[in-house]
Amino acid sequence: MRTRFAIKIHSALERFFPERRVFLKSDTDTRFIRLRPVTQLFVFTGASLFVAWSIVATAVILMDSIGSGNFREQAKRDQRTYQARLSDLSAQRNGRAEEAVAAQERFNAALKQISVMQSELLQSETRRRELETGIEVIQSTLRDTMKDREAARTQVAELEGAAAGEGKATRAANGSSAPISLLAEALERTAAERDQVVIDAQDALIQADELNQKLALMREQNDAIFRQLEEAMTVSVAPLDKMFRSAGMPTDRMLATVRRGYSGQGGPLMPLSFSTRGEAPSPDTLRANRLLGQMDKLNMYRIAAQKAPFANPLKSSFRFSSPFGYRRDPKTGGRRMHSGTDFAAGMGTPIHSTAEGVVTHAGWSSGYGRLVKIQHEFGVETRYAHMSKLRVKVGQRVSRGQRIGDMGTSGRSTGVHLHYEVRVGGKAVNPMIFIKAANDVF
Structure with missing residues (x-):
């Protein structure tokens, strides 16, 4: 059965690949090589596979060459885009650096202005206290003067009554005019003193009005200084607080740490106190103490900014x-965290x-x-x-x-x-x- 099947296959191959002979002739001999159908089939199959492989390889090479060209063009475009982006970032960085220098200059100018305003505030507060003390003295003097004036009026009335009675008795007794002249001189002196007391009281009232006007003007100036200081504190402290919070640093704990480290020299500012009699502080004193607390907070922020890596x-x-973050590892190619x-x-x-x-x-x-x-x-x-x-x-x-x-x-x-x-x-x-x-x- 196998023989019949082999014969059939051989007959089918002979129709497509008939047996051929290749003669090799020399001067003395002639030989030939017989190419059977099976041999021809193997040769044809091998040649076909080689041609097919050549076609496929050529196509792959052409496609790879075309793809490589496109990839290189894309890489060049990406490189140009990246360089343009780097140029923009460099320009932005330079602009930020200039803005940082300008902001630092404004910050220093604000600090100088705050220092000058603080000195003016303390001087104004001292002058205001002095004026209040002077007004109290003038009012006390005015009250004493008014009392003296009333006493002088009472004394003049009594002297006039006594003088009238004594004048009648004296004229009836001896008819002399000497005591009357003495009494008249005493009355004139008393009247002059009374007039001087009235003039002094009027001058004291005028001076008190002037001092009240100066005190009102000084309070307006102090209020303006307070407002400028409060605005300067808001402009200075708020960005620093935002900066630390943006960096994820707890500001309360950070300021407490700085305050502990600087509790000796360079520590927090002490609150103002103008009263030595245990009186409640005035609204201006409370306002000044709040500003001093903000100045202390600003100082703490400046110290903390020098100690934190903001550079x-x-x-x-x-x-x-x-x-920062996950990226493709440049060595292994895997996804790893870049810290x-x-x-x-x-x-x-x-x-x-x-x-x-x-x-x-x-x-x-x-x-x-x-x-x-x-x-x-x-x-x-x-x-x-x-x-x-x-x-x-x-x-x-x-x-x-x-x-x-x-x-x-x-x-x-x-x-x-x-x-x-x-x-x-x-x-x-x-x-x-x-x-x-x-x-x-x-």
Whole structure:
């Protein structure tokens, strides 16, 4: 049965691939090669597969070439768009820097004005107290003068009555006029004293009116000064409070920490007190004390701003190469959390501390490479990684803007850049929150 099936297959192949012979002739001999149908079938199949493979490979190469060209054009367009975006960001950054300088100048001018207004307020309050004391003295003198005037009038009336009685008795007794002349002189002196008392009382009333007018004018001036101070405090304190809240820092606990650290010299301002008799403070005193409390709060905010990382670690030109958050890992390609912000610049670019603090680490640290850690107030820590050179040591206290190292590509890095982290309570937060919050104020 197998033989019959093989014969049938052989017969079918012979119809399409008849047996052929290839003769090889030489000078002395003639040979041939017989090509059976099966052999021809294998050769034909192999040739067909090769041709098909060549066609498919050529098509794949052409499609890949066309796709590569499109990809390169798209990459070039993306690169041009990215460069334009970087130029816009650089222009915005320069504008923000100019705005920050102008805001800092306005802030300093406001502080100077507040200091001058505070001095004027204290001087005005002192003058007002002096005028009130002077008015009280004048009123007391006026009351005494009025009493003296009434007593003088009573005495004159009594003298006139006594003089009239004595004059009649004396004229009846001896007919002499000497006591009458003495009595007339006494009456004239009393009348002159009475007139002087009346004049002094009128002068005292006029002076009291003038002092009341001055006191009213001074109160208006004090009210204007108070309003300007309150507006200046609102303009100064509110942006600082917003800045700290935007950075996620608890302002009440932060201010309490600053106040504890500065309770000796440079501590909070003491409230005003003008009364030594246990009297309740006046509305102006309460208003002044509220302003002093806001000035104290402003001072605390300024101290806290110097101790928190509200600054940029780079002062020279740079670009943001990788933001905070989940991203595609540049080494493995997987999705991983990026706990900081990357700043790309040239090799050796100076790196500066973003706030004053104490260096807790300065050396090699696994994937960070050459790393500097700085511990700041309020439980905030900053990290500066992939440096080429360290310029601080462990335990060293640094100030804001101090150079702590040079940019490099040490550790797990694909190029020259700075990996900058901010950690609050040990948890990584977005550094741009602090940088943007500072740009809105300074």
